[in-house]
Amino acid sequence: DIQMTQSPSTLSASVGDSVTITCRASQSIGNWLAWFQQKPGKAPKLLIYEASSLESGVPSRFSGSGSGTEFTLTISSLQPDDFATYFCQHYNTYSPWTFGQGTKVEIK
Amino acid sequence: AQLVQSGPEVKKPGASVKVSCKASGYSFTGYYMHWVRQAPGQGLEWMGWINPKTGVTNYVQKFQGRITMTRDTSINTVYMELTRLKFDDTAVYYCARVGYWGQGTLVTVSS
Numbered sequence: 001d002i003q004m005t006q007s008p009s010t011l012s013a014s015v016g017d018s019v020t021i022t023c024r025a026s027q028s029i030g031n032w033l034a035w036f037q038q039k040p041g042k043a044p045k046l047l048i049y050e051a052s053s054l055e056s057g058v059p060s061r062f063s064g065s066g067s068g069t070e071f072t073l074t075i076s077s078l079q080p081d082d083f084a085t086y087f088c089q090h091y092n093t094y095s096p097w098t099f100g101q102g103t104k105v106e107i108k
Numbered sequence: 109a110q111l112v113q114s115g116p117e118v119k120k121p122g123a124s125v126k127v128s129c130k131a132s133g134y135s136f137t138g139y140y141m142h143w144v145r146q147a148p149g150q151g152l153e154w155m156g157w158i159n160p161k162t163g164v165t166n167y168v169q170k171f172q173g174r175i176t177m178t179r180d181t182s183i184n185t186v187y188m189e190l191t192r193l194k195f196d197d198t199a200v201y202y203c204a205r206v207g208y209w210g211q212g213t214l215v216t217v218s219s
Contacts, residue, residue: 034207043202043209044152055207087152091206093140096168097154 002026006088006100012108013078021073021103023088028068034089035064035073037082038102044087048073075105083107109134111203111210118216119193126189127213129203136184137161139205143177143188146212147199155201158186193217 003026013019023033031051036044046055048064051071061076075082088100114128129141143155156167158177165177171190179186186203193215200212 043212046207046209049207089152093206094166096166097142097144099152099154101151 001096002029002090002098004088004090004098004100006103008103009101010104010106012106014108015078015080017078017108018074018076019078019105020075021086021088023066023071023073023100025069025071025090029090031067032090032092033064033066033071034091035062036087036089037084038087039084047086078105109205109208111205111208113201113203113210113213116214116216118218120219121193121195121217123193123217124189124191125193125215126187127201127203127215128185128187129210130183130185131160131205132184137181141177141179141186142204144202144204144209145199146202147196150199153199155188160186190215 005024007022011019033051035048037047038044047058047062051066052064063074065072083105085102085104087102090098110132112130117125119125137160140157140159142157145153145155155171158165158179160179167175174191176189195217198217200214202212203210
């Protein structure tokens with residue numbers, strides 16, 4: 001199975017900072033990658049799909065890039081509501097879904 | 109699209125649990141439904157999928173023999189049953205299709 005390695009596991013930042021989270025796949029996955037935000041006790045919320053497409057309703061300060069094996073999620077100008085855990089997901093219709101370990105974005 | 113799951117469950121070790129997931133707002137048979145679980149404080153673990161159109165399933169090896177996914181196309185609902193529950197099956201169980209997740213169902217295994 002494809003493994004997803006996400007880094008860092010924790011990130012401390014201030015409101016207004018720009019932050020980047022990285023996800024690496026153990027083999028090429030094309031652009032079959034999504035990014036989610038999760039807050040305690042809540043279901044994951046889709047932010048980015050197909051590596052770089054912004055989900056409807058998600059603020060434009062969130063952006064995704066990459067293809068193949070290396071992907072990034074960038075949050076420009078962190079807002080108070082953005083402090084949460086983020087994870088990447090490799091997905092397609094038939095294959096097992098695999099997830100990164102998650103990145104907790106904390107207030108510095 | 110919306111996925112609405114059944115409520116929380118408390119089960120004893122060795123018991124079974126069946127979680128439902130009702131889909132609305134899209135073609136139910138057009139998307140595979142996946143099940144993912146998250147133990148307290150842990151990451152996400154994919155459990156398998158069901159093709160709602162055909163009923164064909166694909167399970168993670170570690171759950172083989174204990175998990176059954178089924179569907180009822182008349183009410184746009186999929187089910188995930190896990191048997192012979194153990195303490196470490198305590199988790200929030202999510203149904204999900206590409207782009208949409210249910211709200212999660214907490215299953216607590218406790219004696």
